[in-house]
Amino acid sequence: MAADTAAGIAPDTSDFVPSAPSTAERLASVALDLFVRRGYDEVTTAEIAEAAGVSQRTFFRHFPTKLDVLFHGTEEASAAFVEVLYGRDPELPVGRALVDAIIEHDRAFPLRPDDVSRVLVVRTTPSLSDAIAAYEVRFEGELSRWIAQRWRRPEDDFDVRVLAAALVAARRVVVEEWSSSGGAVDIGELARRAIELVSVPGAETSGRGGASVG
Amino acid sequence: MAADTAAGIAPDTSDFVPSAPSTAERLASVALDLFVRRGYDEVTTAEIAEAAGVSQRTFFRHFPTKLDVLFHGTEEASAAFVEVLYGRDPELPVGRALVDAIIEHDRAFPLRPDDVSRVLVVRTTPSLSDAIAAYEVRFEGELSRWIAQRWRRPEDDFDVRVLAAALVAARRVVVEEWSSSGGAVDIGELARRAIELVSVPGAETSGRGGASVG
DNA sequence: ACGATTGCGTCAGTCGATGACACCTGTCAA
DNA sequence: TTGACAGGTGTCATCGACTGACGCAATCGT
Numbered sequence: 001m002a003a004d005t006a007a008g009i010a011p012d013t014s015d016f017v018p019s020a021p022s023t024a025e026r027l028a029s030v031a032l033d034l035f036v037r038r039g040y041d042e043v044t045t046a047e048i049a050e051a052a053g054v055s056q057r058t059f060f061r062h063f064p065t066k067l068d069v070l071f072h073g074t075e076e077a078s079a080a081f082v083e084v085l086y087g088r089d090p091e092l093p094v095g096r097a098l099v100d101a102i103i104e105h106d107r108a109f110p111l112r113p114d115d116v117s118r119v120l121v122v123r124t125t126p127s128l129s130d131a132i133a134a135y136e137v138r139f140e141g142e143l144s145r146w147i148a149q150r151w152r153r154p155e156d157d158f159d160v161r162v163l164a165a166a167l168v169a170a171r172r173v174v175v176e177e178w179s180s181s182g183g184a185v186d187i188g189e190l191a192r193r194a195i196e197l198v199s200v201p202g203a204e205t206s207g208r209g210g211a212s213v214g
Numbered sequence: 215m216a217a218d219t220a221a222g223i224a225p226d227t228s229d230f231v232p233s234a235p236s237t238a239e240r241l242a243s244v245a246l247d248l249f250v251r252r253g254y255d256e257v258t259t260a261e262i263a264e265a266a267g268v269s270q271r272t273f274f275r276h277f278p279t280k281l282d283v284l285f286h287g288t289e290e291a292s293a294a295f296v297e298v299l300y301g302r303d304p305e306l307p308v309g310r311a312l313v314d315a316i317i318e319h320d321r322a323f324p325l326r327p328d329d330v331s332r333v334l335v336v337r338t339t340p341s342l343s344d345a346i347a348a349y350e351v352r353f354e355g356e357l358s359r360w361i362a363q364r365w366r367r368p369e370d371d372f373d374v375r376v377l378a379a380a381l382v383a384a385r386r387v388v389v390e391e392w393s394s395s396g397g398a399v400d401i402g403e404l405a406r407r408a409i410e411l412v413s414v415p416g417a418e419t420s421g422r423g424g425a426s427v428g
Numbered sequence: 429a430c431g432a433t434t435g436c437g438t439c440a441g442t443c444g445a446t447g448a449c450a451c452c453t454g455t456c457a458a
Numbered sequence: 459t460t461g462a463c464a465g466g467t468g469t470c471a472t473c474g475a476c477t478g479a480c481g482c483a484a485t486c487g488t
Contacts, residue, residue, distance in 0.1 A: 023467090044442085054466095055467070058466080133350070134345070162407075162412065165384060166380040166384050169382065170380050173375045173376045176375075258473090271439095280474095
């Protein structure tokens with residue numbers, strides 16, 4: 001029966017119709033809509049599946065967990081951010097480069113309506129703020145790799161891990177503050193301020209000055 | 215339930231028998247043992263309940279979630295740490311006071327066998343590291359209050375939240391590093407090093423110097 | 429002694445998540 | 459054309475965390 005909506009369009013070799021959302025797309029879209037209207041916890045995966053016209057089993061074939069359907073579509077932005085990060089001038093201090101990356105990424109990936117909805121859902125669901133924290137921690141590894149490369153130190157170096165953890169945490173607060181304003185405030189300004197608080201500007205350069213890292 | 219250990223002493227005029235573990239105590243003890251032996255994910259709440267001689271329903275009457283049974287007994291230490299924190303000299307810079315608190319708390323609450331087991335369980339259960347992150351975030355609020363008081367700023371001040379988040383994250387790495395060594399390394403040294411990396415020493419005092427925070 | 433509280437058992441049910449099996453459809457090679 | 463194969467799906471059954479409702483028994487306060 002799902003073939004009616006999806007496969008029915010496939011043989012259509014004429015002009016491509018952008019309105020041929022995949023099952024995953026439909027699930028994510030419908031889910032976000034339901035989450036916004038009734039709250040994350042009040043919506044069951046079975047409901048989402050039904051609203052998308054598929055079985056619950058199919059839901060879980062596309063999204064390993066309920067949380068993943070909420071974050072569908074954010075992976076590209078995350079990956080892009082990492083890329084921007086590695087694109088920064090290796091001579092810049094870590095903090096400065098991170099601020100630059102946040103600003104540039106904001107330009108390349110401005111807030112979309114779906115992002116705003118997502119933030120709304122997260123902010124109105126206490127149990128989700130925990131999940132967010134867990135999500136963020138995964139980014140720590142990524143940032144550790146980046147810092148380790150710049151400092152020419154191993155990834156699991158204590159200093160590297162500490163700074164990565166601190167920066168990820170600071171960035172989380174920045175994004176929180178920013179997204180709770182709906183993207184109105186200048187994220188670059190927030191980032192600059194936050195990172196000045198957390199890392200000594202100029203103390204660590206690409207080669208690591210070692211000034212304050214005793 | 216707490217009556218057995220604390221208030222239970224009042225009516226108990228005879229000798230107090232320490233070998234009268236409450237149901238919660240028994241559940242937690244049995245659970246930790248099972249977790250260590252077979253892994254957190256391989257042990258069901260029903261098993262824990264059975265091993266403790268109660269029904270599964272009773273398990274959930276004592277512990278809202280499976281995670282809570284693992285962390286049973288850590289609340290006191292956490293509360294004590296907060297107390298130590300507020301006991302620091304208000305004139306000390308935030309970073310320095312935090313390091314002091316970590317050291318003093320370590321002296322007052324050295325690692326117990328159960329703590330070591332807990333760390334082992336957490337470290338061998340990937341899905342739990344996420345949960346840990348979530349747990350840690352709750353501490354952020356506490357630290358925000360503390361910093362806000364020292365800086366005489368509101369709790370939800372941006373700078374306060376950033377520093378709190380960064381410090382909690384740094385502390386998490388410190389505790390990770392320390393507990394993965396079984397408590398062998400000097401946690402004070404780790405803490406000092408980590409916090410020097412994250413906050414400018416001497417830059418912010420009780421009144422906030424504002425030197426590098428502008 | 430009596431009503432209230434507390435602790436627990438039992439039963440049934442919800443919800444997230446997974447495994448097993450079968451079906452249908454499109455593709456590609458023989 | 460035929461047949462093997464893969465991808466996406468439905469159905470059924472089940473697990474495991476967790477909750478609500480009801481009832482029983484020991485204990486506690488007055």
